Amino acid sequence: MWVVVTSTGLVRALALGAIAVVALAAPACDQGAASLQAPTLFVSDCYGVDRHATFEPFVLRVRVLSAMRDEDVVTYRLVGDFGTFDEHDQLSLSVPRYPLIVDQISDGPVTRPVGSGEGQVGVGLALLERCDLVTAPLVGVAGEVTFEAVGTRNGQRVKGSLWVDLADVRTGEVVGAGLAGDFDFVVETGMPYTSYTPRER
16 A cells, blocks of 8 residues: 655545555644754765765755555655655655554554664665766665654554664765654545645645
């Protein structure tokens, strides 16, 4: 199931075959906006071959949180703004053992380590808006993600925080240490429409 949560309260959904695409409304303004920040982030070939970029600080303000569930794995995407999937910078969280987290979270926040090992949360950053070229993936090699609430259904809340060290997948070198922030959205399903696109009124 594919779910999109937006911070403007606009509702979108698109069903295609056996895969449902549902746009969701995010929390009210008084709940705060999701924001992620690192002191510095180095991106090789961002503006072209051998044209690198350093962002000091690097800030990703999130207006859209999407989720796709595949059996016991949920992938959350924290996206800068509305649009198509390749228009905006985005951070993805691949969360394994989702049903177990749902069970455990009733006893309090659940924290999972970041990495590529079993039971770890996979983290990836794609700078599709800031960079001119499709750069090598930046992946999480250390850190933690804490969930206070998880959900993909109407009325459920998606809330948590994270800190992560990002590395260039080609070299393994850490290029963004201490990326941190939190997110807080409320799921609200609605009428079929194009995901990531505000509805005309």
